[in-house]
Amino acid sequence: MKAVLLTIGDELLAGTTVNTNAAWLGAELTGRGITVVRIEAVGDDPEAICRALRRARAEAEVVIVCGGLGPTHDDRTREALADCLGRPLQLRPELLAQIEAHFRRRGRAMPERNRVQALVPEGFEPIPNPVGTAPGLWLEDEAGIVAVLPGVPHELQTLMREVVLPRLAQRPGRPAILHRMLITTGIGESDLQQRLAGVESLLDEHTRLAYLPGPYGVRLRLTVEAPTAEAARERLAALESFILERIGERFVGFDEETLEVVVGRLLRELGATVAVAESCTGGHLADCITSVSGASTYFRGGVVAYDNAVKVEVLGVDSEVLAREGAVSEIVAIQMAQGVRERLGAQVALSTTGIAGPTGGTPDKPVGTVWIGLADAHSAFARCYYLPDERRRFKQRATAAALDLLRLHLLQQKVTKTASQYG
Amino acid sequence: MKAVLLTIGDELLAGTTVNTNAAWLGAELTGRGITVVRIEAVGDDPEAICRALRRARAEAEVVIVCGGLGPTHDDRTREALADCLGRPLQLRPELLAQIEAHFRRRGRAMPERNRVQALVPEGFEPIPNPVGTAPGLWLEDEAGIVAVLPGVPHELQTLMREVVLPRLAQRPGRPAILHRMLITTGIGESDLQQRLAGVESLLDEHTRLAYLPGPYGVRLRLTVEAPTAEAARERLAALESFILERIGERFVGFDEETLEVVVGRLLRELGATVAVAESCTGGHLADCITSVSGASTYFRGGVVAYDNAVKVEVLGVDSEVLAREGAVSEIVAIQMAQGVRERLGAQVALSTTGIAGPTGGTPDKPVGTVWIGLADAHSAFARCYYLPDERRRFKQRATAAALDLLRLHLLQQKVTKTASQYG
Numbered sequence: 008m009k010a011v012l013l014t015i016g017d018e019l020l021a022g023t024t025v026n027t028n029a030a031w032l033g034a035e036l037t038g039r040g041i042t043v044v045r046i047e048a049v050g051d052d053p054e055a056i057c058r059a060l061r062r063a064r065a066e067a068e069v070v071i072v073c074g075g076l077g078p079t080h081d082d083r084t085r086e087a088l089a090d091c092l093g094r095p096l097q098l099r100p101e102l103l104a105q106i107e108a109h110f111r112r113r114g115r116a117m118p119e120r121n122r123v124q125a126l127v128p129e130g131f132e133p134i135p136n137p138v139g140t141a142p143g144l145w146l147e148d149e150a151g152i153v154a155v156l157p158g159v160p161h162e163l164q165t166l167m168r169e170v171v172l173p174r175l176a177q178r179p180g181r182p183a184i185l186h187r188m189l190i191t192t193g194i195g196e197s198d199l200q201q202r203l204a205g206v207e208s209l210l211d212e213h214t215r216l217a218y219l220p221g222p223y224g225v226r227l228r229l230t231v232e233a234p235t236a237e238a239a240r241e242r243l244a245a246l247e248s249f250i251l252e253r254i255g256e257r258f259v260g261f262d263e264e265t266l267e268v269v270v271g272r273l274l275r276e277l278g279a280t281v282a283v284a285e286s287c288t289g290g291h292l293a294d295c296i297t298s299v300s301g302a303s304t305y306f307r308g309g310v311v312a313y314d315n316a317v318k319v320e321v322l323g324v325d326s327e328v329l330a331r332e333g334a335v336s337e338i339v340a341i342q343m344a345q346g347v348r349e350r351l352g353a354q355v356a357l358s359t360t361g362i363a364g365p366t367g368g369t370p371d372k373p374v375g376t377v378w379i380g381l382a383d384a385h386s387a388f389a390r391c392y393y394l395p396d397e398r399r400r401f402k403q404r405a406t407a408a409a410l411d412l413l414r415l416h417l418l419q420q421k422v423t424k425t426a427s428q429y430g
Numbered sequence: 431m432k433a434v435l436l437t438i439g440d441e442l443l444a445g446t447t448v449n450t451n452a453a454w455l456g457a458e459l460t461g462r463g464i465t466v467v468r469i470e471a472v473g474d475d476p477e478a479i480c481r482a483l484r485r486a487r488a489e490a491e492v493v494i495v496c497g498g499l500g501p502t503h504d505d506r507t508r509e510a511l512a513d514c515l516g517r518p519l520q521l522r523p524e525l526l527a528q529i530e531a532h533f534r535r536r537g538r539a540m541p542e543r544n545r546v547q548a549l550v551p552e553g554f555e556p557i558p559n560p561v562g563t564a565p566g567l568w569l570e571d572e573a574g575i576v577a578v579l580p581g582v583p584h585e586l587q588t589l590m591r592e593v594v595l596p597r598l599a600q601r602p603g604r605p606a607i608l609h610r611m612l613i614t615t616g617i618g619e620s621d622l623q624q625r626l627a628g629v630e631s632l633l634d635e636h637t638r639l640a641y642l643p644g645p646y647g648v649r650l651r652l653t654v655e656a657p658t659a660e661a662a663r664e665r666l667a668a669l670e671s672f673i674l675e676r677i678g679e680r681f682v683g684f685d686e687e688t689l690e691v692v693v694g695r696l697l698r699e700l701g702a703t704v705a706v707a708e709s710c711t712g713g714h715l716a717d718c719i720t721s722v723s724g725a726s727t728y729f730r731g732g733v734v735a736y737d738n739a740v741k742v743e744v745l746g747v748d749s750e751v752l753a754r755e756g757a758v759s760e761i762v763a764i765q766m767a768q769g770v771r772e773r774l775g776a777q778v779a780l781s782t783t784g785i786a787g788p789t790g791g792t793p794d795k796p797v798g799t800v801w802i803g804l805a806d807a808h809s810a811f812a813r814c815y816y817l818p819d820e821r822r823r824f825k826q827r828a829t830a831a832a833l834d835l836l837r838l839h840l841l842q843q844k845v846t847k848t849a850s851q852y853g
Contacts, residue, residue, distance in 0.1 A: 014702055018642045020466040023611060023651055029471070033445025043443040045478070048452070048469035051640070054484055055468065080624055080630055081640045118620050147518050159643065161820065188446060195543055217474075217504050219441050220582065228446050283734075285713075291721025293713025293734040300788055300821060302712070308740040311706075311716040311732040313725070317774050321731070321744075351740050365723055385479025397584065399724060 008178060010036050010167035011063035012046040014157060014303060015084050019048040028073050028163055035167060039176060040184040041069065051075055051083045057091035060153070068151040069175065074158030076141040078121040085126055086156065088144070094128035098121075102133055106140045131155075132305045136143035138165045145170075183236040185243045189250060190259040192266060192411050193225030199225055203298045204255045209246050216246070222403035223266060224259065256415065266410040267295050273417035274305040281413070282353035283309035284322055284343040287361035287377055288335060290401040292409055307351040312343065319360075322346035335360050335372050340380030355383040355416070357409045361392075363401050381412050434486035435469040438479060438497040439581060442471040451496050451586055460591060462599060463607040464492065468532060474498055474506045475715070480514035483576070491574040497581030498563040498850045501544040508549055511567070511578065519550035523713065525556055529563050554578075561588045568594075585687045606659040608652075612673060613682040615689060615834050622648055625676045627701050633668050645819075645826035647682065648688060670733035679838065689833040690718050696840035697728035705776035706838065707745055707766040709757065710784035710800055715823040715832055730776040735766065745769035747852050758783050758795050763803030763812035764806030773803045778806040778839070780832045784815075786824045804835050 010206055012032050018024040026048060033043045044067055056075070063070040075084030089096045103125035110117040125140050127133050134143030134154075139162040144155035154171045155162045177356040191199065196218050203216075210216055213232040229246055233239035251258055260269045273279055283292050293309040296302055310321055315334055318324040323346040324339055332338050340358050348356035361377025368374035375395030381388060390412065394404040435455050437537035441447040449471060456466045467490055472478040479498070485495040493629050498507030512519045526548035533540040533722055547564050557566030557577075562585040577594045579586045616624065620643050626639075633639055636655040641648055652669050656662035674681055683692045697704055706715050716732040719725055733744055738757055739745040746769040753762050771779035784800025791797035798818030804811060811834065817827040822851050 017638065017640050017653070018468060018651060019453075019462040019654070020456050021609065021651065022453040022458070022466075023649065024642055024644075025453040026469075030442075030445040030448040033443050035445070037444040043445075044473070045482075046443060046449075046471035050467070059468075077641070078620065079641050080633070081638065118624055120623060121620070161823070186444065188660075197501070197544070200543060201541055210503065215440065215504065217440050217446075218500070218502055219447055221447075226446065228444065229442060230440070230444070272762070274789060285716075288717075289725070289729075290708075290713035290716025290718075290732060290734070291456065291720075293708075293736075294711075294717045294825070295713075297712025297714075297734070297736065298825075303736055306736050308736040309713060309734040310744075311713070311720070311727050311734070313716075313731040314703075314774075317731040320775075321733075350744060352743075363720075389521060399721060400584075402717070402721075405544075 008041045008069060008393045009044050009067040009176070010069040010071060011042050011067040013056075013059050013063050013072045014044060014048045014158075015051060015072065016048070016141055017081065019074075019199065020050050025132065028158060028160060030166065031160070032071055032073065032167070035172060036071075036175075037184070037186055039172060041175060041415075042184065051081050053083050053087035053090060056084060056087035060088070064150045064153070070151065070153045072153060072155040073163060076124065076143075076155065078118065078124055078140065082123075082280075084155065085123065085128070088131075088153075090130040092128065092146075092332055094130050096126040096128055099125050099127050099133060099342055102127070102142055105135060105142070109140050127315045128248035134166055134170045136162055136166060138162050144173075179412070183233050183239040185236075185239045187229040187243055187247060187332060188225060189227040189229065189247070189254070190261070190265060191227065191254055192259050192407055194254070194257045195227065196220050196225050199254065199257075200228070203250060206246075206249060209249060214242055214246060222400045223407040230367045256418070259411075259414070266407060266414060267299050270410050270414050270417065271296070271299045271305060273414065273421065276418060277420055278352040279417070280305050280307050280352075282307045282347045282351035282356045283409075284347035284356065284357055284358040285309060285311045286313060286318070286343070287363045288359040288402050288405050289313060289363070290408070292359060292406045295406050295410065302418045307353045310347050310351075318343060320344065322350070333372070335362055335376055335378060336406060337378055337389045337391070340378035341382065341387045344382035345387050355381070355413065357381055358389075359405050359409055361401075361405060361430045363398050365398065367375070375401060377408070379405070379409045381416055383416075431464045431492060431598070432467045432490040433464050433492040433494060434490040435466060436479075436482050436493060436495045437469065437471045437592050438474060438495065439471070439583075440473045440504065442497075443473050444836065451581060453581060454583070455494055455496065456588065458595060459494075459598075460607070460609060462595060463606065464598060474504050475508050476510035476513055479507060479510035483511070483514055487573045487576070493574065493576045494594070495576060496586060499547065499566075499578065499580045501541065501547055501563065508546065508551070511554075511576075512551040515551065515569075516775060519549040519552050522548050522550050522556060525550070527567055528558060530567070532563050538645055541639045557589055559589060561585050564639060566593065568597075570653040571595065571781055601785050606656050606662040608650040608659075608662045608667055610670060611679070611685045612650040612652065612670070613647060613678045613684070614650065614677055614690060615682050615830055617648065617677070617680045619643050619648050621628075622650070622677065622680075626673060628828075629669075629672060631845070637665055637669060639673075643757050645823045646830040671759050679841070682834075682837070689830060689837060690722050693837050694722045694725060694728060694841065695718070696837065696844065700838070700840060700843055702777040702843075703728050703730050703775075705730040705770045705774035705779045706832075707770035707779065707781040708734045709736060709741070709766070709782055710786045711782045711825050711828050711832070712736060712786075715780065715782060715829045718829050730774040732774075734849055741766060745773070756795070758785055758799055758801060759815065760801055760812045761803035764805065764810045767803035767805035767812070771846045778836065780836055781812075782828050782832055784824075784828060786821050787818075788821065798824060800831070802828070802832045802835055804839055806839075812815070
């Protein structure tokens with residue numbers, strides 16, 4: 008089954024909003040074996056919406072339309088659908104009642120403008136929206152399916168999960184499509200490609216491999232299409248084992264098993280806790296660790312020691328050493344990690360100190376230089392990285408390097424020591 | 431001048447990569463008065479690329495093609511262009527030499543696969559890539575311009591800034607288009623709409639207003655198109671002053687003046703420093719503050735007190751109070767802010783303590799509850815917010831609420847006190 012995504016909003020064209028809805032929809036549909044063949048973004052312009060809708064319906068059985076269902080004057084999707092498909096808008100009293108109830112629950116009267124959200128093009132079925140005011144719309148006719156959803160991400164996601172995806176899953180005649188993401192870190196795209204020399208012999212039109220570089224590492228996306236689910240699984244397994252053998256410890260995890268998720272799992276397995284002392288990453292490392300639900304079981308906390316005085320006073324870095332070696336140095340990274348480990352009572356600790364830029368570099372320590380420290384009860388060390396990049400990406404890459412250092416350390420602990428030593 | 435963006439990559443369709451390139455391109459072009467009328471994403475499939483290219487050229491004078499120029503077997507853009515436009519690929523020795531030099535600078539031999547990046551369709555002009563191996567491509571013919579750029583964001587951005595945008599800027603006959611973003615926070619879309627009742631009389635096809643909700647607040651995008659720059663400026667000024675009068679202190683800043691930028695500017699103006707104590711935001715508040723270049727002049731640092739013991743031992747929260755009132759309480763928020771302010775030696779401090787979820791809620795303190803504290807030399811207080819949302823958005827919304835509390839506090843300081851009191 009093929010799908011085209013039609014995302015609507017001037018803000019997408021003007022670049023003031025990143026089209027995360029398209030990515031989310033793509034992942035959800037692809038994961039269910041529905042092939043997204045094209046994504047279009049058009050403005051809040053009924054004619055452009057209509058042209059895109061006609062193009063999409065001619066190309067795919069399923070068209071997902073997203074955005075432009077809000078209450079404001081720049082939301083034109085409802086009227087565009089009505090005009091384009093010759094299906095006049097009708098006021099649905101039961102929707103109006105739901106929208107009024109939504110506002111009542113928040114102790115407010117419905118603004119008059121929200122009334123338009125109770126309008127439905129003839130023949131469309133409204134999809135109730137439990138988390139917002141804009142109902143979705145569903146049309147099934149001889150040309151296929153049109154599902155229309157609000158552009159607010161959590162409303163879109165709720166309506167997709169609760170109504171649209173279950174309905175699509177019930178439709179017959181789909182080939183088996185399997186996807187698998189292999190997450191790597193600390194190795195570039197070209198080096199990966201070289202390690203995987205020979206993989207081409209396993210690839211064809213139905214067995215594909217894509218390299219997806221990002222600040223936290225390169226992800227490898229494997230896609231296999233086969234007449235049966237079993238054949239797809241077999242082909243995927245062969246490709247996967249070929250790759251895993253060659254990338255070794257550069258492999259972090261599958262699919263959603265990002266660095267922070269894997270590090271969290273290893274910490275739980277070892278019964279260990281972690282703390283972080285951040286300078287150049289400025290809180291991003293802690294933010295990343297705490298993005299995992301349940302992180303409170305192994306994350307003690309962190310200190311963002313942006314000012315050097317904080318490194319000395321809160322983390323106990325030796326002020327003479329700091330003056331002599333500079334904040335971006337091996338010894339300061341080690342002392343930061345040791346300091347935060349002791350003060351926050353963690354078994355293991357990470358530290359980051361570097362030059363995020365764009366200013367502050369020197370010939371000796373150019374922008375992008377970062378020392379990452381690791382301390383546990385037995386030892387402490389630091390490693391130097393050179394990650395020249397714009398500020399945000401520098402923080403992300405340094406965070407990935409720190410998490411990877413911890414990941415390798417914990418993997419070694421798991422192999423060579425008993426858990427009790429870390430418990 | 432109209433443009434269509436054609437972004438290429440299976441990963442965009444499968445949703446494993448968010449199309450940030452499209453947003454970046456949209457913003458850059460729009461900002462220069464070039465109207466992006468449509469964005470398409472298609473897979474690494476030469477036929478789909480060709481269909482999209484033909485559609486785009488029929489619709490707009492400028493087509494920006496992005497992605498699929500890498501060295502790996504899933505990069506098909508080069509051959510698709512050659513086949514589609516009937517312009518056979520030719521090996522350019524000077525490009526090959528540049529690519530080899532790129533690898534030599536990194537102390538490595540060029541992998542054989544990168545050789546394909548020296549292929550150029552007949553009649554295209556290569557655009558040298560100073561930051562990567564894939565050169566861009568430029569075609570100008572009777573149908574308009576096709577600019578082809580690598581999909582790696584910083585390569586794309588470098589080639590656009592250095593070559594493509596300057597070339598487009600030189601082309602004649604563009605109407606004046608002005609954009610202005612008004613950033614608001616702490617007010618919902620419907621409430622904004624009500625405050626702006628009557629704005630419709632100022633709007634028409636050439637004067638537009640869009641509401642762009644996000645976790646940090648609603649941004650209002652104003653777009654004005656006029657025959658002359660002066661007429662556009664006048665119309666924009668009228669619309670802007672109408673809106674600013676009505677949104678009052680909910681207005682944060684223009685365009686790039688986000689909460690963290692405005693807070694940083696106010697701190698610098700007052701000669702004040704800030705520190706943060708975070709529980710539920712887990713480092714995101716510090717990360718946000720340090721995303722601004724130059725933050726080191728006013729940001730002392732922070733403590734991520736995820737574990738309650740860290741709140742007591744590092745921040746000095748009273749353990750009896752914590753046991754009695756719970757970590758998510760007014761008094762603990764106040765003590766966290768006071769503690770981090772004293773220990774890190776800042777003039778003003780923020781704190782966050784709440785329940786991010788998805789677990790940990792109680793009937794009294796449901797998931798989404800957050801206390802935000804603020805302390806300075808003279809006073810300390812905390813305010814309770816209810817921000818039920820998924821984990822990442824909760825952190826973002828709580829961070830916005832904290833920064834907004836600080837923003838209002840600093841604005842008041844600026845009005846009622848002399849800077850010296852804060853210096």
